[in-house]
Amino acid sequence: MAEKETFEMARKSCFDLKDQAWHDESFAFAERYRNFLNLSKTERECVASFAKMAVEHSFVEYIPDETKAGAPGYLFIGKEKAVALYRPGKVPATKGMNIVIAHIDSPRLDLKVNPLIEETEIAQLKTHYYGGVRKYHWLSRPLAIHGVVVLNDGSTIELRIGSSKEDPVFVISDLEPHLSYKVQNEKKVTEFYPGEKLNLVAGIIPDSDEEAKNRVKLAVLDILHEKYGMTEEDFVSAELEVVPACIARDVGFDRAILGGYGQDDRLCSFTGIRALLEAETLARGGVAFAVDKEEIGSVGATGAQSAFVLNTLAEILTLEGERDELTLRRAAANTNVISADVGAALHPDWQEVQEKNNAARMGYGLALTKFTGVRGKVGASDASAEFMGRIRRLLNEAGVPWHVAELGKVDEGGGGTVARFLAAHGMNVVDAGPPLMGMHSPMELAAKCDIYATYLAYRAFFERFL
Ligand SMILES: [Zn+2]
Numbered sequence: 001m002a003e004k005e006t007f008e009m010a011r012k013s014c015f016d017l018k019d020q021a022w023h024d025e026s027f028a029f030a031e032r033y034r035n036f037l038n039l040s041k042t043e044r045e046c047v048a049s050f051a052k053m054a055v056e057h058s059f060v061e062y063i064p065d066e067t068k069a070g071a072p073g074y075l076f077i078g079k080e081k082a083v084a085l086y087r088p089g090k091v092p093a094t095k096g097m098n099i100v101i102a103h104i105d106s107p108r109l110d111l112k113v114n115p116l117i118e119e120t121e122i123a124q125l126k127t128h129y130y131g132g133v134r135k136y137h138w139l140s141r142p143l144a145i146h147g148v149v150v151l152n153d154g155s156t157i158e159l160r161i162g163s164s165k166e167d168p169v170f171v172i173s174d175l176e177p178h179l180s181y182k183v184q185n186e187k188k189v190t191e192f193y194p195g196e197k198l199n200l201v202a203g204i205i206p207d208s209d210e211e212a213k214n215r216v217k218l219a220v221l222d223i224l225h226e227k228y229g230m231t232e233e234d235f236v237s238a239e240l241e242v243v244p245a246c247i248a249r250d251v252g253f254d255r256a257i258l259g260g261y262g263q264d265d266r267l268c269s270f271t272g273i274r275a276l277l278e279a280e281t282l283a284r285g286g287v288a289f290a291v292d293k294e295e296i297g298s299v300g301a302t303g304a305q306s307a308f309v310l311n312t313l314a315e316i317l318t319l320e321g322e323r324d325e326l327t328l329r330r331a332a333a334n335t336n337v338i339s340a341d342v343g344a345a346l347h348p349d350w351q352e353v354q355e356k357n358n359a360a361r362m363g364y365g366l367a368l369t370k371f372t373g374v375r376g377k378v379g380a381s382d383a384s385a386e387f388m389g390r391i392r393r394l395l396n397e398a399g400v401p402w403h404v405a406e407l408g409k410v411d412e413g414g415g416g417t418v419a420r421f422l423a424a425h426g427m428n429v430v431d432a433g434p435p436l437m438g439m440h441s442p443m444e445l446a447a448k449c450d451i452y453a454t455y456l457a458y459r460a461f462f463e464r465f466l
Pocket of ligand 1: 103264265294341342
């Protein structure tokens with residue numbers, strides 16, 4: 001007897017939809033992603049990783065007024081902290097492009113501009129947190145320092161201390177329970193560990209001069225000078241980020257989840273860029289952006305609100321000999337965008353903050369989010385019904401597992417993405433990315449099948465979407 005036809009929306013996980021061969025591929029893809037994640041813990045390290053991948057695919061770095069058309073692809077680097085890869089498609093870029101845009105900054109602790117202090121004969125490095133940090137995540141766990149220091153002679157050194165096994169690590173030591181009754185236990189989670197106490201333990205051996213002040217600080221400065229040629233003033237011209245010293249690990253008996261730091265949103269930047277590089281041919285000119293500063297409002301010269309986005313498109317048009325403003329504006333208005341960012345996966349212990357019919361589900365593939373925003377969609381981009389229709393058809397035709405998502409129950413929470421900043425140029429934009437559990441924690445969880453589904457979705461978008 002034939003099954004009765006129903007008109008209910010299908011809700012099946014990747015495990016029920018896809019065969020073993022597909023899941024084997026998803027595990028293999030996750031290994032490539034894991035390697036990238038372990039090497040790329042800051043924006044600058046992500047840019048370096050992506051530039052290397054682009055060069056491996058014969059992309060050339062774009063130099064204004066020098067680079068000519070005819071290369072397989074082009075690499076645009078924005079002040080070492082944002083990147084765009086462009087591949088020509090079957091139609092001219094002036095007709096509009098397909099963009100996947102993700103961000104490569106993640107919540108972390110930045111060293112203060114003048115960070116080194118000594119208290120009770122212990123050297124410490126003071127920090128200022130960046131983005132949506134839950135401060136307790138950073139206590140009593142091994143931390144690494146990654147970044148750059150520009151010395152007084154103008155040379156730049158790269159630091160990466162704590163991510164290799166032989167390196168020392170740094171620790172913000174939490175207060176023991178025996179002493180925390182009055183100063184911590186009665187306080188709210190946002191207040192029990194003040195930002196000014198997020199200081200890293202950085203040394204205890206004093207300078208040999210017993211008459212000197214701050215002997216431990218002086219001894220640490222000696223080490224910094226000997227190892228890196230640094231003086232204390234060099235911290236002023238540095239960008240040093242405190243990141244978890246851990247590596248990405250398989251999670252669970254079945255190893256189907258990858259846990260690691262910075263998956264929001266390096267997961268989408270990696271899948272977006274791999275999709276662009278590995279697409280067979282492109283329906284339209286394809287651009288994969290990986291931008292900075294999303295976690296603090298997409299600001300600055302390297303964020304999604306900056307001129308980097310439109311300037312890159314303008315430079316792409318010059319490869320086709322087009323330089324005027326109106327052509328650029330028209331191309332932008334005919335451009336389709338996937339705002340590639342992670343969604344909040346339904347948490348088994350905290351189901352009450354989500355509305356299950358509209359929650360991202362781990363294992364269910366790409367989460368398609370029509371709108372984000374808070375308290376009445378404030379700050380949302382809100383994809384049109386027409387664009388949602390075309391994207392849904394694309395995913396169905398390409399056989400990519402997907403489902404719909406919102407960020408939490410109405411009035412429960414919410415958030416924003418870069419979507420609205422691109423929509424402001426008249427582009428069609430939709431948010432789409434994998435579900436993530438424990439977002440903004442040092443151990444974010446993503447299902448390998450969802451990582452792979454995200455890659456396949458972005459790839460189908462570049463290959464097929466007109
Ligand atoms: Zn994000």
